[in-house]
Amino acid sequence: MRFSARDLADALNEQSPARLDGPDSFIDGVSFDSREVVAGQLFVPIVAERDGHDFVADAVAQGAVAYLSSRGPLPGVLATCIAVRDTGEALIDAARWARTRFPGGTMAVGITGSVGKTSTKDFVTAALSGERRVAASRKSFNNEQGLPVTILNASPDTEVLVLEMGMRGFGQIDFLCRIARPAIGVVTRVGEAHTSMVGGIDGVARAKGELVEALPSFGFAVLNADDERVLSMSSRTSARVLTYGEVPSADVRITDVVLDDRGRPTFDVHTPVGHSEVRLSVPGRHMASNAGAAIAVGVALGVSLDSMVSGLANAMVADHRMAEAVTTKGAMIVDDSYNANPTSMEAALRTLASLPTSGKTAVLGLMAELDDPATSHRKIADLARTLGIQVVAVETELYGIAPVSLSEAIDLVSSLGSTDAVLVKGSRVAGLERLVDAVSRR
Numbered sequence: 001m002r003f004s005a006r007d008l009a010d011a012l013n014e015q016s017p018a019r020l021d022g023p024d025s026f027i028d029g030v031s032f033d034s035r036e037v038v039a040g041q042l043f044v045p046i047v048a049e050r051d052g053h054d055f056v057a058d059a060v061a062q063g064a065v066a067y068l069s070s071r072g073p074l075p076g077v078l079a080t081c082i083a084v085r086d087t088g089e090a091l092i093d094a095a096r097w098a099r100t101r102f103p104g105g106t107m108a109v110g111i112t113g114s115v116g117k118t119s120t121k122d123f124v125t126a127a128l129s130g131e132r133r134v135a136a137s138r139k140s141f142n143n144e145q146g147l148p149v150t151i152l153n154a155s156p157d158t159e160v161l162v163l164e165m166g167m168r169g170f171g172q173i174d175f176l177c178r179i180a181r182p183a184i185g186v187v188t189r190v191g192e193a194h195t196s197m198v199g200g201i202d203g204v205a206r207a208k209g210e211l212v213e214a215l216p217s218f219g220f221a222v223l224n225a226d227d228e229r230v231l232s233m234s235s236r237t238s239a240r241v242l243t244y245g246e247v248p249s250a251d252v253r254i255t256d257v258v259l260d261d262r263g264r265p266t267f268d269v270h271t272p273v274g275h276s277e278v279r280l281s282v283p284g285r286h287m288a289s290n291a292g293a294a295i296a297v298g299v300a301l302g303v304s305l306d307s308m309v310s311g312l313a314n315a316m317v318a319d320h321r322m323a324e325a326v327t328t329k330g331a332m333i334v335d336d337s338y339n340a341n342p343t344s345m346e347a348a349l350r351t352l353a354s355l356p357t358s359g360k361t362a363v364l365g366l367m368a369e370l371d372d373p374a375t376s377h378r379k380i381a382d383l384a385r386t387l388g389i390q391v392v393a394v395e396t397e398l399y400g401i402a403p404v405s406l407s408e409a410i411d412l413v414s415s416l417g418s419t420d421a422v423l424v425k426g427s428r429v430a431g432l433e434r435l436v437d438a439v440s441r442r
Contacts, residue, residue, distance in 0.1 A: 039063030113188025191343025365426020
């Protein structure tokens with residue numbers, strides 16, 4: 001989105017004191033990462049573990065034409081400063097202001113769930129892009145910094161904003177909805193993710209349901225009919241409900257799921273506007289459900305089924321989410337290292353088990369933020385054994401086997417050959433993408 005520094009400063013000043021210091025200039029989007037600044041952007045220094053103000057000069061050297069600052073103009077920085085009380089709050093206020101600048105018909109789609117948020121976001125984008133101008137969250141930009149940046153970086157002629165919404169406690173999704181004002185809300189699954197923060201899985205359902213509660217009556221709640229906790233959210237919204245899943249009652253019904261020799265699903269989809277075969281380029285049976293959610297969103301928006309099927313056929317998901325890679329010796333890697341919880345771990349293990357290889361190994365890291373971590377990790381280890389999968393635990397004893405170091409895991413995976421397949425998965429704190437990067441030739 002393009003706007004002037006003065007207009008932004010005036011808009012921010014309506015919420016909290018803000019002052020333009022320096023010449024007015026036109027701004028094309030925002031960034032809070034000085035390494036990723038694009039020429040013409042506004043840099044927003046976030047104050048967290050590191051103080052983003054320390055990187056303002058780097059951002060300006062990268063091409064930022066203006067920056068927010070809670071310290072006032074910074075010495076030696078030759079760019080326009082917008083002085084504010086708190087840069088994080090100002091970023092949120094800027095996004096609220098920017099949301100009002102889109103055409104009246106611009107729709108926002110909010111996507112949440114314990115698993116599948118990012119993949120569903122990518123599939124929704126692919127399914128809609130043939131007939132709608134779509135702007136979507138990058139990577140997993142799903143919090144109080146990432147969602148505002150997505151809105152502020154969207155083109156002013158955007159017809160559909162596709163926004164991932166994460167949850168780390170009660171009230172967070174409601175807060176994000178008050179910024180984005182979604183008319184369509186997708187809830188993928190309720191699982192054991194961040195349970196330690198909300199008192200268990202029922203707390204997860206309560207927190208995720210804030211999305212459907214925020215929807216207007218003219219909107220759509222797109223709910224996974226295969227998940228009872230998600231389906232029950234239909235009573236918490238005034239919006240119209242559109243369900244998807246494999247149960248016969250689903251409005252968008254998935255049938256006849258078949259995986260190819262790389263674990264990629266083909267399935268039939270039956271919708272209120274017709275039926276079709278869908279082929280995906282991403283491994284994982286559970287990806288059929290995420291694609292079904294995308295089709296349901298398209299049905300709500302009046303996108304033709306043929307266009308959606310065509311878009312989904314070539315859709316790819318973000319890095320380190322059920323991505324395919326190969327080691328130098330030819331072993332197949334299923335790289336799902338971005339994050340993990342018991343629900344997503346089970347889905348990934350079942351994908352590995354479906355592959356036609358003689359050797360199957362799961363290199364697993366810690367699953368963080370669980371209310372009963374010992375039981376959850378042991379259940380995953382038991383499932384892997386049932387599926388005939390060897391588990392390699394990296395730097396955690398919770399799986400009930402002797403752990404190895406990251407370097408030892410790298411050596412082990414490097415030794416596997418063309419008859420082997422390996423899943424790499426753990427929570428962000430495990431950092432297992434380092435293993436994938438070390439052993440793969442993509």
